[in-house]
Amino acid sequence: MPTPKGTPFWWEDAKQHLRHVDPEIGRIIDCVEEPSLIGEGDIVRTICNAVVGQQISAIAADAIWKRLLDYCGGTFDAEPIRKITEDDLKQIGISRSKGRTLAGVAAISERLQNIEWSKMSSEEVVGELLPLWGIGPWTINMVRIFALLDPDILPVNDIGVVRCIEAIEGRAPLELEEIELRAEIWKPYRTCAVWYLWRQHDESPVQY
Incomplete structure (x- = not known):
């Protein structure tokens, strides 16, 4: 069956949540231009x-x-x-x-x-x-x-995500448990936070 296509239905709710719980991520969201995460289907x-x-x-x-x-x-x-x-x-x-x-x-x-x-x-x-x-x-x-547009994925094995979280915390290296703890407040929208961590360093949106 086709996987979701276009912007996730939960995207705006995710941005609002992240702005509310994490000023650092909120600042990144406000500085990065759209488009959003987009499913290819x-x-x-x-x-x-x-x-x-x-x-x-x-x-x-x-x-x-x-x-x-x-x-x-x-x-x-x-x-x-x-x-x-x-x-x-x-x-x-x-x-x-x-x-x-x-x-x-x-x-x-x-x-x-x-x-x-x-x-x-x-x-x-x-x-x-x-x-x-x-x-x-x-x-x-x-x-x-x-592809599946799962709203709550934290890829702790992605070096870009790890480096961004270390930069926010101002220290490195962080242990896996520390990375997961820092991202806890992003739930249930960790995917959106990860997207904006990538976007702050990449002029073009990441797309797979």
Whole structure:
């Protein structure tokens, strides 16, 4: 089934909540221009985009993703990715291991598209995605944020989020428990807070 498309219905409520509970995040919200987080409505696209973005900078990931879209004919299409060759991967700038993951996801794209993700619990979503080769907690968090539009995700394994929270606290490194404690007041809209932490450093909105 299609995943949500467009701005999350809870977005404005999230901004109001964050302004109320955390002046630091409120200041960032007021300084950053829209657009908001936007769902693409295609979970396979989001998974593949997140795989491309694993462990590289946002700028590098964006450039490689654009080359992959060119390879697909200009817009995302799982079919060409199923048969992608090592030479194609080299030209695009994708590692062999990521290529294996992309091809594996593309091969089951129809099944992934037909899952009723909106009816699944967080544990069920993780249980569906984690067994896929090359898909780990960070990628799953990106899928939950950008495809499923889950309002309360804190990707503690995202170095950008960690560095931003350390900057707000004025000390580093922070332990995992300290990061989670700092983000506690953002509940139930931690996704929105994370989005604005990313946005304050990226001129273009992060999109997977």
